[in-house]
Amino acid sequence: MARRAPRQAEAERNDQALLEAAKKVLAVDGAHASVAAIAAHAGVGIASLYRRYRSKDELFQRLCALSLDQWIQAAERGLRHEDPWEGLAHYVRACVEFSGGSLGPLAGTITVTDEMAARFTRSDELMGELVDRAHAAGVLRADATAMDISLLIEQLGKSPLIEQLDRQGRTDLTEAAQNARRRTVTIALDGLRSGHPPLPGTAPAPALLTDRWERQ
Known part of the structure; x- marks a missing residue:
């Protein structure tokens, strides 16, 4: 067991590095993102990657x-x-911070595994609890749904400015761009508070997000 632990820790670090790299590459290249580009961005050898996946x-x-x-x-x-x-x-800010909607381009291009489905279900359940609790306390506008919030996170999770600066290597502007996004998120959150005029149209159905994951 002692000999396996370091390898397991390394595998977990590689997974996290690949996740962050995939978010950045997918934001630019979409579902056509190459494994080689993701591996290079993560600093992981392509041969090592294919031994794991x-x-x-x-x-x-x-x-x-x-x-x-x-x-x-x-x-x-x-x-x-x-x-x-x-x-x-906190939930909205955290999801935007780690680019919660950045894997959206994969919808419909890969098969949803049982592991993914179970996590989708659990995530939806917990988010529903957050929304129900906020509604019960009267702090969340009555016409805002969990779907509205999921779509908001997906939109705010993609930052064209941050992505452009990342491609340009402008690390000198990274903090300013991240601060600007935090301000935008706060403005959006204020729009979710109770006391605003009714939202237009009808509440989006869950199928708007879930059906796109059916592989084409």
Whole structure:
């Protein structure tokens, strides 16, 4: 066991590096992102990657599962906040911070595994608890749904400015761009508070997000 532990720790570090690299490469290249580009961005050898994952689909499926774990952890931390609004706001900010919607381009291009499906379900359950609690406390506008919040996170999770600066290597502007996004997220969160005029149209159905994951 002592000899396996370092290898397991290294594998976990590689998975996290691949997840962060995949988010950045997918943001630019979409579902056509190459495994070689992701491996290079993560600083992981392509041969090492293929020893761990048998195919590009298997890599992307694992990356989706890891990303969903982040959503679940953000929701669990949000629910530990005594204040229902702060708990919901923490969840939104955390999901935007780790680019919660960046794996969206993979929808419909890979098969949803049982592991992914279980995490999707758990994530939805926890988010539903956050939303229900905020509604019950009267701090979340009554016409805002979990779907509205999921779509908001997906939109805010992609930052064209941050992605452009990353491609340009402008690390000198990274903090300013991240600060600007935090301000934008706060403005968006204020729009979720109770007391605003009704939202236009009808609430989006869950199928708007879930059906796109059916492989074409």
